Every structure is written in C-alpha cells, then in structure tokens.
Amino acid sequence: MPELDGRQRRFLRALAHTLKPVVQVGNQGLTPGVTKAISAALETHELIKVRVAAEVEGELEDIGAEAAKATTSHLAQVIGRTLLLYKARKKDPKIKLPKRQKPAIDEAAK
Secondary structure: OOOOOHHHHHHHHHHHOOOOEEEEEOOOOOOHHHHHHHHHHHHHHOEEEEEEOOOOOOOHHHHHHHHHHHHOOEEEEEEOOEEEEEOOOOOOOOOOOOOOOOOOOOHHHO
C-alpha cells in the first residue's frame, strides 16, 4: 500500500476537521480489542480519529504507526493525543483522494 503524499494528507486533515474521536486507546494500550474496534470503525467511516489516553506509554507516532499497520490503514496525522487514520472501503469507497503528486524533476540529475 503506497504511502500518502502531502496533498492527500492535507485533503484528509481538512475532511477530519469536524470529526470527533470514535475509538479510545485506554491505559492498556493497543489491545486486540481496540485494534478490532478501529478496523470496524474504518470499514464504516473510512476516516476516523482515535483518542489516546494520557496514561498510555510510548510515543504517539509509534502507537499510530502500530495501529495503522495492525489495521492496514494510513496514519494521516498525529495531533495532540489524537490519531487520524484512513482506510478506503473495499466496496463503494466514499472518500476519493486527490491524485498523487508527481516527483519534481531535479535539473542537476539530468
């Protein structure tokens, strides 16, 4: 699954601005039950916010990367103690990402 580029991340952040967290990671961390809840929420909504409790040990970037890997989704943003995760629905996706940016051609590389 290719990583999201900057334009796609900005697009998802704009869509998520009004969203409220639908899943909370409690003090036990990223348990199988929490992972299952995240997967179910992603299948329903495609784009979700996940709140991470202050008691959870570890870096938020690492927790977000672990959650994304466990649910085969993309970590679009970490802000405060909130993760923004995106996964396109298999059937009838509602969110259409902008096309990937083409890499800039470096004149020195020619």
